[in-house]
Amino acid sequence: MNRTWLIALALCCAAGAAQAQSCNLQASDKKLAGAAKTSFLTKCEKDATAACDKQAADRKLAGAAKASFTKKCVTDAVGG
Structure with missing residues (x-):
């Protein structure tokens, strides 16, 4: 595999991991409730x-x- 492609893939996965924690954590940080x-x-x-x-x-x-892949990715992103 091309080294540049591997670096791009790693950055993409890191971005996905950052979002994986964001939905529920952001809702909690914003103290959102109900609707x-x-x-x-x-x-x-x-x-x-x-x-x-x-x-x-x-x-x-x-x-x-x-x-x-999409199902797992979305589940991880939402935090569920």
């Missing part, structure tokens, strides 16, 4: 899904592999 928390988490999950879909596309995943 405000639900709305925030819904938007965060949509954003995470878009980011995970992009990662799956970058990795050229398709079918069951893409679905599995």
Whole structure:
């Protein structure tokens, strides 16, 4: 593998890991509750899904592999 590609992949994964903690932690940090928390988490999950879909596309995943990757990625991002 190309070293530049490996570095880019590592940075991409690091960005995903940073987001993996962000949804629930950000909601807690903002002291959100009730409808405000639900709305925030819904938007965060949509954003995470878009980011995970992009990662799956970058990795050229398709079918069951893409679905599995995206599901785990979004679950990790939301903090669930």
